[in-house]
Amino acid sequence: MRPFDGRRVLLVVSGGIAAYKSAILTRRLIEAGAGVEVILTAAAERFIGRVTFEGITGRPAHASLWDRPMAHLDLGLEADIVVVAPATANLISRLAAGAADDLAATAVLASRAPVILCPAMNTRMWEHPITQANVARLVDVGYGIAGPADGPLAEGESGPGRLLEPEEILPRIGRALETATGLRGRKIVVTAGPTRAALDPVRFISNRSSGRMGFALAEAAWRRGADVTLISGPGRVPRPPGPDVVEVETAGEMLAVLETALTDADILLMAAAVGDFEPTRTADSKIKKGDGFQLLLRAGPDLLLETRAFRERKGIFTLGFALETEDLLARGREKLERKGMHLVAVNSAVERDAGFESETNRITLINRSGRVEELPLAKKTELADELLDRIEASMAAAER
Ligand code: CTP
Numbered sequence: 001m002r003p004f005d006g007r008r009v010l011l012v013v014s015g016g017i018a019a020y021k022s023a024i025l026t027r028r029l030i031e032a033g034a035g036v037e038v039i040l041t042a043a044a045e046r047f048i049g050r051v052t053f054e055g056i057t058g059r060p061a062h063a064s065l066w067d068r069p070m071a072h073l074d075l076g077l078e079a080d081i082v083v084v085a086p087a088t089a090n091l092i093s094r095l096a097a098g099a100a101d102d103l104a105a106t107a108v109l110a111s112r113a114p115v116i117l118c119p120a121m122n123t124r125m126w127e128h129p130i131t132q133a134n135v136a137r138l139v140d141v142g143y144g145i146a147g148p149a150d151g152p153l154a155e156g157e158s159g160p161g162r163l164l165e166p167e168e169i170l171p172r173i174g175r176a177l178e179t180a181t182g183l184r185g186r187k188i189v190v191t192a193g194p195t196r197a198a199l200d201p202v203r204f205i206s207n208r209s210s211g212r213m214g215f216a217l218a219e220a221a222w223r224r225g226a227d228v229t230l231i232s233g234p235g236r237v238p239r240p241p242g243p244d245v246v247e248v249e250t251a252g253e254m255l256a257v258l259e260t261a262l263t264d265a266d267i268l269l270m271a272a273a274v275g276d277f278e279p280t281r282t283a284d285s286k287i288k289k290g291d292g293f294q295l296l297l298r299a300g301p302d303l304l305l306e307t308r309a310f311r312e313r314k315g316i317f318t319l320g321f322a323l324e325t326e327d328l329l330a331r332g333r334e335k336l337e338r339k340g341m342h343l344v345a346v347n348s349a350v351e352r353d354a355g356f357e358s359e360t361n362r363i364t365l366i367n368r369s370g371r372v373e374e375l376p377l378a379k380k381t382e383l384a385d386e387l388l389d390r391i392e393a394s395m396a397a398a399e400r
Helices: 019-031 042-047 050-057 071-078 089-096 103-110 123-127 129-140 166-177 212-223 251-262 303-314 328-338 380-399
Strands: 008-013 035-040 081-087 115-119 149-152 158-162 187-192 227-232 244-247 267-270 277-279 297-299 317-324 343-348 364-367 372-374
Touching (some): 008 019, 008 071, 008 103, 019 035, 019 042, 019 081, 019 166, 035 042, 035 050, 071 103, 081 089, 081 103, 081 166, 115 166, 123 129, 187 251, 212 267, 227 251, 303 317, 328 343, 328 364, 343 380
Parallel strands (some): 081 115, 227 244, 267 317, 317 343
Antiparallel strands (some): 343 364
């Protein structure tokens, strides 16, 4: 069971322009399996109506201490997590002071669930020492702070103060809710995406990898409590918000960053489609079409092979992938042995709904004792959790 299934989220909305994003957050939470209760402050009701949230959650939204006696206690007590989004300077100051002057503040004060605040306000208000002191006070009592993001603000100004996007808030809620995990505190390195090898300053060879499988693994591992470093090659797909991301371009750069990241790692998830070939020479200036060009390629570094001895010495659990067009199982097994993996996820490069550029994948897992498990076609985001479940189980078995 993943963290949102059947979990109860109390969403407190205070009054800012960004309050509309909370409606989208509510929808995302419900899609992920959570039950959501919503409390609006009086100011929030001026920005967005109760009816919007009632339409999304299918239950009454709450705004007043006097609508339903004791609601302030029930709502906070029943919640598995309290999320305040947007959290205005005013609500933050009331929470920091322990105020109980409306339903929102009272419910947060009365709850014993973890609290995540997602601030949204004008930059000068955010940077004001009083707001910063209030935030520090709330951090001190264990409240999590998500954001604010830097960027254009409602008044035509720009700077820190924007509410995070719902897609950025969701994994943070997941991380706080995640209890069924053996990955908490583990250091996990994930590689993702393609690499590029330059022919000249404007041209390169690369491959069709989107990075989705690696990003899904990084996001799921982070949500499950791990410290995640994501080493990503260039690609269009947005990076997951939680992990530390290091952007690289060439296979050589990816290897250098990987070697450093592995020094204190427990697990490597090697999902990158590292380019196997690189040109024997890279021109310093743009090659003119009139000049003609003979392309000579040589093999580039194999990152799993290069790091094999170190990983084995340190006992770093390694998941690798094998992208094949034929003889899937035999080749997967061979790669697992040769490249020093504990688990190999074999996928076919010819199926339409799997592999590169697809949002779904069909994976066959092979472990060191030769056990084969076929996972059904699924979204890469779902497969990421399936893979992490298998990794947790085999690490737990190895530690017994
Ligand atoms: N890999 C790597 N370094 C490379 C190429 C691949 O570390 N230069 C890793 C991939 O990240 C993957 C595993 O090795 O986890 C297998 O990748 P795959 O492309 O299937 O294998 P190749 O080594 O490229 O072998 P082949 O070209 O023979 O299929």
